[in-house]
Amino acid sequence: MKKDVxxxxxxxxxxxxxxxxxxxxxxxxxxxxxxxxQIAEALDKDQSTIYRHIKKLEDAGFIEVKxxxxxxxxxxxxxxxTAEVFILAPEPMEDDKAxxxxxxxxxDRIKICxxxxxxxxxVCDNKEEVVSDLADLxxxxxxxVSVNIDRYVAELEDASFFSILQAKFLADILKICKDxxxxxxxEELASRFEEVRNE
Numbered sequence: 110m111k112k113d114v115x116x117x118x119x120x121x122x123x124x125x126x127x128x129x130x131x132x133x134x135x136x137x138x139x140x141x142x143x144x145x146x147q148i149a150e151a152l153d154k155d156q157s158t159i160y161r162h163i164k165k166l167e168d169a170g171f172i173e174v175k176x177x178x179x180x181x182x183x184x185x186x187x188x189x190x191t192a193e194v195f196i197l198a199p200e201p202m203e204d205d206k207a208x209x210x211x212x213x214x215x216x217d218r219i220k221i222c223x224x225x226x227x228x229x230x231x232v233c234d235n236k237e238e239v240v241s242d243l244a245d246l247x248x249x250x251x252x253x254v255s256v257n258i259d260r261y262v263a264e265l266e267d268a269s270f271f272s273i274l275q276a277k278f279l280a281d282i283l284k285i286c287k288d289x290x291x292x293x294x295x296e297e298l299a300s301r302f303e304e305v306r307n308e
Contacts, residue, residue, distance in 0.1 A: 115170070115192035116258075125169045126195060130154070131162050135171060135190060142175045142189035163188060171195065196273070215244040215251075226302070233302045246294050247281075254280045 117123060125131060133152055137143060143151070149159040166172045167188070175189035219240045223233065233239050258277055285291045 115194070116196040117169075117171075122169045125165050126171055128162075130158075131166055131171075134159070134162055134166065135195070138172060138188065138190045139193075142187040144178070144180075144185040144187055146180070146185065148188075215247055216240055219243045219247070230305045231302045232305050235301070239298065239301055242294075242298055246291065246298065250281050250284050250291060254284060 117126060126135065130152065134148055137148060137151055145156050145159050145163060148163070149156045152159070163172065167174075170191055172188050173191050174186045176187040177184050178187060179185070220236075223236055223240060223243075227233075254277055258273065258280070285295050
């Protein structure tokens with residue numbers, strides 16, 4: 110049975126899930142289960158390439174065989190996602206420093222966030238520096254929060270992806286509010302944004 114939410118932290122699994130073709134496959138499988146030939150046709154790629162990507166996604170736990178159908182008397186497996194939503198949360202490496210993959214992943218997410226903030230009226234100069242500093246802050250905050258959420262998410266059968274996301278957001282805020290150095294870092298970052306009202 111497909112779960113609502115599944116969390117991935119291992120850097121090797123993240124590399125598998127974040128690769129462009131495999132990400133496209135996962136996006137296709139959000140809609141419905143598909144065979145290798147259907148995926149190959151939708152992505153305009155040969156079946157042997159898709160098969161290799163499918164195998165990696167299956168081994169990492171992103172997808173599984175859901176059913177089987179026959180095409181011209183030849184059985185074809187139908188693949189589907191193992192969860193509605195995948196949370197990709199890179200685990201920290203030794204010495205409390207996030208791995209290069211984790212930091213890059215966070216920076217990519219934060220770039221999207223700052224673009225959204227910009228459109229809704231929170232503008233900042235020197236975006237590259239702000240993105241890097243925000244990624245650093247979130248790496249410090251996320252470490253403990255993500256581990257704890259991962260530990261209990263399987264027990265929270267009624268929790269939706271959005272309620273888990275809100276709980277994580279609140280836990281991040283509470284952690285920042287209770288740690289003076291994190292609080293100062295966030296306040297300094299907030300001062301770099303200017304609120305521009307749309308008339």
